[in-house]
Amino acid sequence: MRRVSFLFCLVVLMYGCKDTTDDISDNNGNGAQDPPDGVQLIFPFEGSLCNEGLNITPTESTVNFEWEPNDNALSYKLSVKNLDTDIITEYFTEDFIMPITLQRSQAYRWVVEYDIQDETKTSATWNFYNAGPGEQTYAPFPAEVTSPSMAEAISATNAVNLQWSGSDVDNDIVDYDVYFGMENPPDIHTSDISTSQLTVSVSPGNIYYWYVVTHDSAGNSSDSGVYQFRVLD
Template sequence: MKQAFYIICLVLLVLGCSTSTDSNVTEGSKPPDEENEVTDLEVKLYFPQENMLCNEGTNLTPTESTVFFEWRANGADNYKIVIENLSSGTIIERETTEDIIPIVIQRATAYSWYVEAKSEGETEQSETWQFYNAGPGVQSYAPFPATIVAPNMAQSIAATTTVALQWTGSDVDDDIVGYDVYFGTNATPKLFASDISTTESNVSVTSGTIYYWKVITKDSLGNTSDSGIFQFRVL
């Protein structure tokens, strides 16, 4: 009887040791899955909305208003918001730990903005949105400056004879009627094509040359906007 009892105890002891030995999780440590878990840093813009007219400013004056910029983020400790006046090129930068911040900007003016979210040395940038800050008595707004798609600024292109200039256009009044393309080897390019209805224009190029170009966007009431000059090199 005692011998049977000893055998049972020995079996239980062996099983207990095997369970402890086979486990990869020691006391005070995290399971492998938890140790490797990563929280993605993400930031998405919320307001002012993309390609829209912002008319919700406060503390209004004839020339300025306070607009509350909002975004949504995951896993961030602090943020940097960057706002550009698309007419003057003036940049506004602010840092905050909140996901909403009031900023004074010009009325009847087009802006672009984005947010950088930061956490433990990691940085994630949002998309860049454009909007118009409403102005007193304005019935029609100029189109947003064309957004250059290709070639990128200062891009080097493999030797070729033709390059497709590409861009996108938008307008809060949705009344764009065409584009004028300026293109050439001079830093102040001359008119290449006018009243283009598409957002692409093919140009002839020569190897070993730097080219400059820009797009003027026009609406039905004669308002215009200038993309600014871009350049690329053909190798």
């Protein structure tokens, strides 16, 4: 009976959410699912604008998170990150549908994990925007850094290729600014980049910091947060 009730709520919620995954270009494969032994996400959709929900108030709404159940999982950990505040909230459940009350007019990133035989299986990471009343344009999702990863130690002689992925529910990203250097926070290195990668000069034995600011055509922007990597001697 609980399953039927949850499914009914999910159908109601989905009617109020716009799936924009087909409209967002992502050359890095952002939102692709993990192999079958991982968790397969269902809802909220990757890169979607959710403009309705359950128990809606001017400031909050309840979103039903859903993923495919996995026979190997006894329980799941759902992590939801508010991309505007960088606050991550973790939820533990034995079910595969979980209602969570969220702030409206906020962007979120979510992922599901489970443990089996001392190994953690992780889903893809999806973004969505929980829309607020009266909004017409939306800031881009913060760029997702793909390489080098946070605190990675890499072998390089004199150059490293920085890579990231960007998405926006309005599909109107125009360019990126990259901040890079050995100071934290780093100064701007290159602005108005139309691609999602940049080759930078490095020297062995140093730690480097970098982040990406995404701009859209409406003048909105977001930043990825500072990442760091170390170049081995």
